[in-house]
Amino acid sequence: MAKEYVKFVDVTKCDGCKACMVACKNWNDLPVEETAFQGSAQSHPKTTADTWNVLQYIEHENAGGGLDYLFRHSSCFHCTDAACEKVCPENAISYTDFGSVVIDQDKCVGCGYCVQNCPFEVISLKEYKDKNGKEYRKAHKCTMCTDRLEEGLQPACVTTCHTGAMEFGDKEAMIRKAEKRVQEIKGRYPNAQVYNPQGVGGTHTVYVLAEKPSVYGLPENPKVPTSAVAWKDYAQPIGKMMLGATTMALVGAFVTNKLFNKEGKEQDGGGSNE
Template sequence: MTTYSKLVDVTVCTGCRACMVACKNWNDLPVETQAYSGGYQSHEKPTGKTWNVLQMKEHETANGGFEWLYRHSACYHCADAACEKVCPEGAITYGEFGSVDIDQEACVGCSYCVYNCPFDIVELADYVTEDGDVRQRAQKCTLCEDRLQEGLQPSCVDTCPLDAIVFGEREEMLKLAEERLEKAKQFFPNAQIYNPPGVGGTKMFYVLADKPSVYGLPENPEVPTSAVLWKDIAQPAGKALLGVTMMGVLTGYVTNKLFNKGEHHEEGGEVDESKHG
């Protein structure tokens, strides 16, 4: 199966926020007013109501200069997603284009995915169920899977004026990232590709001008050990134990029925002696 990825080249991003606006418009996301925190940052991070945030960071250069660092931030769609591992309802799955999807009707708002996301992306937000009830459900970037199914690009990619965000087949995006990295290193000696292996690689990866921590990114994010234990050990063991338990219950039920039937026959009335030799 062909997998796809989104490449974000921060070295050519100008911080125009067109990606934010496009995401809000296409996904019909509500206005989310946040307290002013100073500077030009509109939202601190992605939330359940704002799936795509252009993060702006003031950075002092090695020679004492000053520069702005811009970074498109959204769900990374990890190949080995912690949120998928910890979901007790099976509401989080991998989509046909490589996205990590959340079934809003299956989600119960337990917040396990929120607490275990190594990038602090997933959050709960109001969701109107099929019955018309408003519930708290985990929500985040969907990689515009509905657009991809129609042969369109994700809305943030489609609107980026400088091709700082590009989308395509994963191998092509990895190759393009290497090409852009070579160009970036001419101006940014510490430039590097951010595609952390600890989460199996991400379906949204970066060409960064400096090390990840400069951009507020974890250097080596990993799937939490608790998530691995839960998904790969505890759940299979629990299902196996449940199977054994159910077999025991079923065996007991059948045995009980058989014995009770015999007792009922003996106690239920006289035995017809004519049927016995």
């Protein structure tokens, strides 16, 4: 079994150069996107199906009344207990031995439940057309460069970071390093903390943040929806034993649509304007 890894991101060392974005685009052969002006040095408002990692720029007034310019490399967190994996009705999302969470494009049907239920909003759907012109969708996100990990290499974003703001290594070693770094910078950043939310079982992208998570647009305490836990960890295994895998797959598609389709719930409760 492969060793479990963590990508450690120290935002206090980041200078906003965007080399990580370029490296990600190059390695994964992702196309250029035209985006509207963001009003800052930030090029994209968030990750997309064709931009799996975004450098965030945040202007923040500190406790002393001064202005801090904060940066954050934003990509998939690769949760240990991932909501996207639990709500996928096709079992298209899985964990690797490295700790990364990946999407099997051959199984993905573009239902969008993973997009709607990701607490970090890092998954997006991309539109495609087949040879007959029929449209279909696939979910995309950062893979933690799992293909590189399988060859003994590090993620492309990590290898190109010239300030040492990103490191990649053994899970426990990286978490210890993050905790030590927080103690080193507490004098300058009183709110500094390790961001490794336990509500999703911990993550395989662990941050040292200079401020509270909300300052970076992150949820303070993200959790896997209770309905997703009950369905994936209890109802599905029991149902397969009682009904069989094929029947349970049909039941699963129906239940998943009812439980996890947030857009559907909003439409049902909002009435019609027509």
